[in-house]
Each structure stands twice: as structure tokens, then as C-alpha cells.
């Protein structure tokens with residue numbers, strides 16, 4: 001399909017109660033291609049009234065949706081998996097067009113995103129409770145799980161399909177209705193995905209989509225509405241903190257998948273070629289615009305030079321181009337602001353003594369490209385040691401012993417993921433025990449998997465997505481105490 005033909009298949013309205021409709025205000029907004037700066041298409045721009053209508057629809061549909069048998073909900077997800085898989089090329093191209101990632105990576109995201117649909121189609125029928133006799137032998141304890149109710153799902157721009165399916169699939173499996181607010185910069189993938197969910201048989205009102213340029217004004221009132229029972233947010237720690245404060249007003253249940261500052265630790269006994277392969281994935285996947293992106297390479301001083309040289313040689317082969325081009329190994333950053341912030345961090349590190357072995361500058365337009373960059377001699381005081389880079393920049397800092405590596409790795413408010421390369425399994429396990437992160441890649445540069453619990457600790461968030469834990473975020477536990485059935 002050509003790019004124009006594909007855009008023709010993307011709904012332009014808001015999805016409310018099973019109908020695509022214009023925004024109440026009549027407003028629309030443009031979605032751009034970050035590789036060219038050109039407008040791809042315009043879609044409806046939701047406001048507070050549309051948010052309210054979406055919550056009305058979700059709240060109304062909740063009771064009947066919760067009664068739909070789990071098997072049927074699972075089968076809708078399974079059909080959605082088949083449909084997304086059949087249209088994998090369309091989804092991949094659309095993500096490349098609106099987000100910028102190279103087509104090969106976009107295809108990888110489609111596979112990963114679809115897997116949440118398949119995984120939760122299977123988990124839908126595994127929700128269970130328990131029946132037991134109380135310790136004193138008198139009463140009976142019945143424990144059941146119920147859908148938490150209407151959910152607000154807010155997603156970021158960096159993984160337009162996977163961040164949506166990672167929330168929508170468990171919510172559907174659990175029997176919740178929902179309102180999705182995709183990121184303003186990449187809403188088209190969610191628009192197309194919502195159409196696929198309808199085609200898969202999702203009833204009206206279960207999934208409502210309100211793309212918007214006024215996130216706070218559109219979703220703020222929903223968070224304060226007592227009919228909303230859950231907020232699941234993926235995005236920056238800064239916005240997450242604000243939403244948590246808002247959610248406290250109604251004691252709203254929340255899941256927060258926030259920012260990261262992943263350490264990538266290379267010990268002196270590591271297989272350095274494997275470590276460089278892992279580093280390439282952990283750093284350059286998604287142009288470094290991933291919460292799981294390795295943000296700090298913490299390398300043993302005795303292998304730092306060899307690791308840096310090998311890593312630099314690989315980085316130098318990474319050509320930038322629009323993601324649809326065959327030569328594209330690294331796409332553009334999402335917008336000018338993000339590109340400028342990356343350059344600011346690089347400039348700050350260099351002025352503090354770091355050396356750019358590769359890259360170190362933005363590229364000329366059009367588009368928001370930044371050269372893949374490798375910095376050595378980075379110090380702990382450099383801003384990019386503590387701030388999320390969100391770009392193709394790899395800073396290397398050295399350590400002298402295990403305790404030093406642990407200290408450096410944990411020196412952050414974030415705690416999403418860490419990567420450790422060593423041939424010593426005991427050391428790997430010790431690192432797992434000492435690192436303050438929700439996830440660890442041991443000799444692995446990518447660990448995302450629909451069957452695993454994804455999530456962070458410290459200021460990287462609350463809750464888990466994926467795995468058997470993922471559906472729990474959309475269920476609440478109810479306990480029913482039953483009087484002694486033998487009492488007269």
C-alpha cells in the first residue's frame with residue numbers, strides 16, 4: 001500500500017461509543033512526519049466535552065461488558081492479534097511515518113505489540129479466586145477478582161502500538177471499559193488500532209479514543225470523576241508525578257510506567273563482542289528514545305578502551321535516514337525540541353571533559369536527525385549521568401570494582417531496568433540482588449517480552465505490565481465472608 005493509501009484507511013474522528021465523530025469544538029490538529037517535518041494528516045482534536053462523552057460511554061458500557069464471558073473477551077483479543085498480524089506492514093509503515101523509527105524496527109514493534117493481544121487472550125480465562133476455611137474452622141472465605149471498572153489509559157509517542165496494546169489487551173481481558181488518550185505526536189497508530197479492535201468485535205463503548213492537543217484539559221476532569229476507577233499512564237516521571245497528585249483526590253487506582261536511566265554495566269570478564277551487540281540494541285533501538293534505553297555505560301577500567309573502540313566502530317556504521325529508506329539504521333528524533341535537548345546534554349558533557357569518539361552533533365534538516373554519538377571520559381557530574389537522554393548518545397564512564405559499579409548504577413532516582421555483562425553467573429546474580437531496578441538484562445540488551453512483568457521501582461513507576469501480573473492491574477479483589485455452614 002502506498003503511504004497516501006494507508007493514510008486514507010486511518011479514521012480521522014474521535015471514537016466514542018462505537019462511532020467515529022468530529023470533536024465537539026470542530027477542531028482538528030496536524031500530525032507530522034519527523035523525518036521531513038511535513039504534515040501527514042489532520043485528525044479531530046478532543047476537548048473536555050469529548051472527554052466527558054467518552055467517560056459516559058465507558059461508564060454505561062461497563063456493566064454489560066463485565067458480564068461478557070471471559071472466553072468471548074479472549075476471542076476478541078485473539079481476532080485482534082490475527083488482524084494486526086495480517087496488517088503488520090500497514091502498522092509498521094504508519095509508525096515509521098508518524099514516529100520516525102526505521103521500518104525494520106517498526107516491524108519488530110508490531111510483533112511485540114501483537115503479542116500482548118495474544119498473551120492476554122490466553123490470560124482472560126485464567127482469572128480465578130479461592131475458597132477456604134478460616135483458621136478457627138468456623139467461617140468460609142471466598143475470594144474473587146472483578147474488573148476494576150472504567151479506565152483512563154494515557155500513552156506516550158515512542159512506541160505508538162505497543163504502549164497501547166500493553167494496556168488495552170489486559171483491560172479487555174479483565175472486563176474493563178476504557179478511554180485511550182494517545183500522544184499528540186503519534187496518534188495515528190492508535191486510531192488505526194482502534195478500528196481493528198472494532199473489526200475484531202469489541203462492543204461499542206468498551207474502547208473510546210480521544211486524541212487531543214490539550215491532554216490536561218481533556219483528561220483532568222475524568223481523573224476527578226468518581227465513575228473512573230483506574231488510571232494507567234506511560235510517560236515521563238514529571239507528568240506521572242502530577243497525575244498521581246490529581247489521582248489522590250479520588251484515591252484513584254493507578255499504574256505508572258515512567259522514565260528510566262538504565263545503567264549498562266560491563267565487567268572485565270564479559271564477552272566484549274556480545275556486550276557491544278547488546279549495547280547497540282540497548283542504546284540505538286528506537287533511536288535511544290526508549291524508557292529502557294541504556295543511558296549510562298559503566299565499564300570496568302581494564303576493558304573500557306577496547307569496549308569503546310569496538311562500540312565506536314559499530315556506531316560509525318549507523319546511517320541516519322527516513323525510516324522508510326533502505327539505508328536507514330537510525331531515524332529522526334521526534335521533534336526539534338527533543339533533538340535540541342539531546343544536543344544540550346552532549347554539549348554539557350563535552351564541556352565537562354568528555355570526548356566524542358563518534359558523532360556529537362545534530363544533522364542538517366529537513367527532519368530532526370541526531371548523529372549516533374559515543375562519549376568517553378564522562379563524569380558523574382555531567383547532566384546526562386542523571387537525566388534521561390532519549391537520543392542516540394552513549395556516554396561511557398569507568399569503574400574499578402563491583403561495589404563501585406553498584407554505587408554508580410544505583411546513583412539515580414530512576415529504577416526501571418539495568419543491563420549487566422559478565423561471564424560469572426554468581427556475579428550476575430549478586431548484581432541482580434544489589435541493583436535497584438524492576439528489571440535486569442543479564443548478558444541481554446533487550447528484555448521486553450509480553451509474558452514478563454515490565455515495570456520499575458523508585459521514580460520509574462508503580463505496577464507491572466505484561467506477564468500474569470499485567471491483568472492484575474485491571475482487577476480488584478473482593479472477599480466474601482460466609483458464616484459457619486454447620487452452625488444451627
Ligand code: NAP
Nearest residue numbers: 155156157182183184215216235236239257258259260291
Ligand atoms: P509525556 O510528555 O509524559 O507524555 C505522555 C503522555 O501523557 C502523552 O499522551 C501526553 O500527551 C500526556 N500528558 C502530558 N501532560 C499531561 C497532563 N497534564 N495530563 C494528562 N496527560 C498528559 O511523555 P512522552 O514524552 O510522550 O514520552 C516519553 C517518556 O515516557 C519518557 O520519560 C519515557 O521514559 C517514558 N516511557 C516510559 C515507559 C515505561 O514503560 N516505563 C515506556 C515508554 C515511555 P501529549 O502527547 O499531548 O503531550
